[in-house]
Amino acid sequence: MSKILIRGAKVLGGEPQDVLITDETITAVGTDLTVSSAEGAQVVEAGGKILLPGLVDLHTHLREPGREDSETVLTGTRAAASGGYTAVFAMANTFPVADTAGVVEQVYRLGKEHGYCDVQPIGAVTVGLEGKKLAELGAMHESAAGVTVFSDDGKCVDDAVIMRRALEYVKAFGGVVAQHAQEPRLTEGAQMNEGVVSAELGLGGWPAVAEESIIARDVLLAEHVGSRVHICHLSTAGSVEIVRWAKSRGIDVTAEVTPHHLLLTDEMVRTYNPVYKVNPPLRTERDVMALREALADGTIDIVATDHAPHPHEDKDCEWAAAAMGMVGLETALSVVQQTMVETGLLTWADVAERMSFAPARIGRATGHGRPVSVGEPANLTLVDSAYRGEVDPAGFASRSRNTPYEGRELPGRVTHTFLRGRATLVDGKLA
Numbered sequence: 400m401s402k403i404l405i406r407g408a409k410v411l412g413g414e415p416q417d418v419l420i421t422d423e424t425i426t427a428v429g430t431d432l433t434v435s436s437a438e439g440a441q442v443v444e445a446g447g448k449i450l451l452p453g454l455v456d457l458h459t460h461l462r463e464p465g466r467e468d469s470e471t472v473l474t475g476t477r478a479a480a481s482g483g484y485t486a487v488f489a490m491a492n493t494f495p496v497a498d499t500a501g502v503v504e505q506v507y508r509l510g511k512e513h514g515y516c517d518v519q520p521i522g523a524v525t526v527g528l529e530g531k532k533l534a535e536l537g538a539m540h541e542s543a544a545g546v547t548v549f550s551d552d553g554k555c556v557d558d559a560v561i562m563r564r565a566l567e568y569v570k571a572f573g574g575v576v577a578q579h580a581q582e583p584r585l586t587e588g589a590q591m592n593e594g595v596v597s598a599e600l601g602l603g604g605w606p607a608v609a610e611e612s613i614i615a616r617d618v619l620l621a622e623h624v625g626s627r628v629h630i631c632h633l634s635t636a637g638s639v640e641i642v643r644w645a646k647s648r649g650i651d652v653t654a655e656v657t658p659h660h661l662l663l664t665d666e667m668v669r670t671y672n673p674v675y676k677v678n679p680p681l682r683t684e685r686d687v688m689a690l691r692e693a694l695a696d697g698t699i700d701i702v703a704t705d706h707a708p709h710p711h712e713d714k715d716c717e718w719a720a721a722a723m724g725m726v727g728l729e730t731a732l733s734v735v736q737q738t739m740v741e742t743g744l745l746t747w748a749d750v751a752e753r754m755s756f757a758p759a760r761i762g763r764a765t766g767h768g769r770p771v772s773v774g775e776p777a778n779l780t781l782v783d784s785a786y787r788g789e790v791d792p793a794g795f796a797s798r799s800r801n802t803p804y805e806g807r808e809l810p811g812r813v814t815h816t817f818l819r820g821r822a823t824l825v826d827g828k829l830a
């Protein structure tokens with residue numbers, strides 16, 4: 400029997416408590432466990448630190464199979480553990496595409512084998528992400544991977560009939576379609592947010608309406624068929640308004656925002672540094688403020704990283720040729736601390752809701768996003784919120800280094816992560 404005592408941590412940011420883990424389970428939570436049941440336990444001194452439920456990322460690109468030069472299930476789940484995650488949902492835009500039971504089972508098994516973080520594969524909505532023909536959604540759901548989230552992320556399911564059918568199909572087993580909202584015709588040749596900066600730089604603009612028009616259509620489709628839709632990476636103030644309206648109407652919609660859309664704006668593109676090139680693009684200060692407010696008031700349900708690793712050669716080139724995407728697993732919590740907690744918009748308990756409880760609910764991740772209480776699986780994250788330090792990508796566990804935060808000071812550091820009672824991260828080092 401293995402026992403770990405986490406001593407004096409502020410559980411969800413509240414009063415200091417001791418938390419006892421026995422094997423895989425939380426077996427005691429209280430103010431002084433040292434004398435009683437905790438005898439013989441290995442002690443983790445956590446005075447002043449915040450204890451959260453293990454984080455859950457609904458939007459991670461692990462790249463395996465096919466682009467192991469940028470990330471693998473092993474390196475990606477090590478990055479996840481470093482960032483405090485105990486479960487990640489792996490996007491389907493791999494090579495081959497995760498559009499069959501075979502591919503999703505492979506990704507699922509790799510996650511289990513490596514043991515750093517649970518991997519829940521996301522299945523493609525359409526065969527080959529081509530938007531033409533529904534993939535085998537039922538077979539992926541019934542496979543060992545038990546897929547519940549389907550997405551063509553990287554591409555939009557732009558055909559309204561295909562989207563309708565997908566929504567109808569997943570309804571039968573309580574699944575959800577996660578839409579990458581990007582009207583393709585409106586974003587042909589787009590390189591950055593359409594606005595003042597794109598006009599000045601002479602780069603192809605990506606209008607907000609390309610995102611908003613798809614969200615408007617899809618919440619109406621979800622209402623029409625009585626199904627559940629999730630909107631990936633909201634990036635505009637208008638998208639927030641549409642989701643707010645849909646929720647007020649009782650439509651079953653959930654939405655995510657990435658850490659980078661809570662912090663960075665299209666002003667960064669003036670550097671022409673492709674590290675800032677991402678899909679959806681960085682928007683304006685007004686959008687950033689609307690996204691923060693929406694995450695605070697619950698219009699946006701969760702923070703999801705959209706961790707999109709790319710090798711050096713795909714990013715270290717001219718803007719137009721560069722791949723889109725940023726890594727995010729290892730900096731997400733720090734960015735949320737800076738933009739949402741230190742601004743007074745969220746408490747740590749709210750962070751637990753938006754980065755663990757709610758994503759686990761949306762994706763039906765069994766055993767994750769559970770309260771820190773007796774009898775629950777010990778999936779936990781310990782955060783030193785007082786820490787201040789510059790981001791050094793050389794220390795990343797991810798195989799890729801395409802972070803927009805290199806050299807930037809960010810607050811907070813995950814010191815320990817526990818996956819079912821086993822430490823995957825100890826004192827900031829992978830176990």
Ligand SMILES: NC(=O)N[C@@H](CC(=O)O)C(=O)O
Nearest residue numbers: 460552553677678707723724
């Ligand atoms: N978010 C990104 O900028 N990139 C994603 C896919 C995508 O959404 O384009 C990727 O897979 O690299």
